[in-house]
Amino acid sequence: xxxxxxxxxxxxxxGERVIPADSVTVDNGVITGVGHDLDxxxxxxxxxxxxxxxxLPGLIDAHTHVVGPALRRALRFxxxxxxxxxxxxxxxxxxxxxxxxxxAGVQADVRSAGAAATVPGxxxxxFFPDIPTLTEPDEADEFVAARLSEGSDYIKVHYRDGRxxxxxxxxxxxxxxxxxxxxxxxxxxxxxxxxSLAHVGTQEAAFEAIEAGIKGLAHIFVDQAPDKRFAEVAxxxxxxxxxxxxxxxxxxxxxxxxxxxxxxxxGPHLDATDxxxxxxxxxxxxxxxxxxxxxxxxxxxxxxxxxVPILAGTDSIxxxxxxxxxxxxxxxxxxxxxxxxxxxxxxxxTSDVFGLTDRGRVGTGLRADLLLVEGDPVADIxxxxxxxxxxxxxxxxxxxx
Ligand SMILES: [Zn+2]
Numbered sequence: 001x002x003x004x005x006x007x008x009x010x011x012x013x014x015g016e017r018v019i020p021a022d023s024v025t026v027d028n029g030v031i032t033g034v035g036h037d038l039d040x041x042x043x044x045x046x047x048x049x050x051x052x053x054x055x056l057p058g059l060i061d062a063h064t065h066v067v068g069p070a071l072r073r074a075l076r077f078x079x080x081x082x083x084x085x086x087x088x089x090x091x092x093x094x095x096x097x098x099x100x101x102x103x104a105g106v107q108a109d110v111r112s113a114g115a116a117a118t119v120p121g122x123x124x125x126x127f128f129p130d131i132p133t134l135t136e137p138d139e140a141d142e143f144v145a146a147r148l149s150e151g152s153d154y155i156k157v158h159y160r161d162g163r164x165x166x167x168x169x170x171x172x173x174x175x176x177x178x179x180x181x182x183x184x185x186x187x188x189x190x191x192x193x194x195x196s197l198a199h200v201g202t203q204e205a206a207f208e209a210i211e212a213g214i215k216g217l218a219h220i221f222v223d224q225a226p227d228k229r230f231a232e233v234a235x236x237x238x239x240x241x242x243x244x245x246x247x248x249x250x251x252x253x254x255x256x257x258x259x260x261x262x263x264x265x266x267g268p269h270l271d272a273t274d275x276x277x278x279x280x281x282x283x284x285x286x287x288x289x290x291x292x293x294x295x296x297x298x299x300x301x302x303x304x305x306x307x308v309p310i311l312a313g314t315d316s317i318x319x320x321x322x323x324x325x326x327x328x329x330x331x332x333x334x335x336x337x338x339x340x341x342x343x344x345x346x347x348x349x350t351s352d353v354f355g356l357t358d359r360g361r362v363g364t365g366l367r368a369d370l371l372l373v374e375g376d377p378v379a380d381i382x383x384x385x386x387x388x389x390x391x392x393x394x395x396x397x398x399x400x401x
């Protein structure tokens with residue numbers, strides 16, 4: 001049980017738009033009221049936005065890999081939930097359980113794919129040598145059942161990036177799962193009520209994943225400009241896309257990522273791991289594979305225009321958890337989304353796609369996962385970085401410097 005909080009004189013972005021209201025009350029970790037000039041419950045903490053601040057749902061990063069202090073790092077930057085896209089099942093179980101413990105207020109909540117589907121020696125096995133693998137379509141149902149019993153929240157497949165994955169890992173071509181086996185995994189997931197996602201790096205692989213019945217792309221492809229059929233087919237098949245433009249920017253040599261270190265809102269909260277990664281990128285790194293960031297942004301824009309749900313994700317692994325999502329929002333706007341649409345891609349759209357019905361919006365009865373910023377990010381997306389406070393289940397997050 002936590003003390004109540006009331007936010008007054010704030011602009012409110014509810015996950016889709018700015019709503020005609022200026023105050024929000026929170027009690028016991030839940031939003032209890034949204035309206036005008038709401039009365040503060042006795043003994044509540046009053047947060048006064050002075051008509052100069054914006055209150056948003058806590059952000060959701062739809063593609064990460066949780067390593068070390070990732071969830072604690074993420075929360076400081078207003079990311080209250082991370083969707084992990086491949087990890088150790090046991091670690092994920094314990095981190096999810098921690099959301100009900102007193103430390104919930106210091107780390108982001110997480111959902112996870114657990115072990116991703118790959119073949120023996122395939123992409124993913126370089127990070128997780130002991131993960132279960134599969135080869136044939138008739139192994140798919142058992143594979144998915146095992147993930148479900150381990151607590152996987154959705155199913156991820158590493159598809160058809162043998163040469164590219166190998167280039168990134170610095171060795172010869174890696175074996176890849178076949179399209180038939182991917183299709184069988186997607187069908188098994190669907191049969192058990194789980195979303196399926198595919199890791200793809202090329203447009204060709206994206207088309208094949210969609211054809212195989214995969215529900216979501218864990219990345220937009222980065223190898224070329226989009227064929228105009230891509231958006232049509234993606235919309236027709238009802239898939240969603242996690243953009244991960246930040247990952248493309250990083251792979252492509254770093255782009256403007258190093259400037260995060262100088263951002264007055266983000267810089268002081270970055271840790272040594274974050275800063276050393278940004279320094280490495282600033283030093284200029286050789287591209288292990290060709291990356292077409294502009295093509296990736298075009299693909300995102302065309303898919304969005306065709307009605308494909310676009311989700312914000314960073315693919316953060318060792319560094320930049322939380323911070324990178326602010327750059328992702330900026331890249332989504334550069335791709336053609338409005339700031340409000342980009343903010344939805346990190347809140348309401350993601351909660352809708354993943355069925356996270358208790359979060360992703362500012363509304364009565366929902367979790368009080370909230371981000372308060374100075375200024376108006378709906379007018380200028382980089383204002384998400386001017387963080388005035390973060391609340392997780394109604395608890396103010398200690399941010400430090
Ligand atoms: Zn990933």
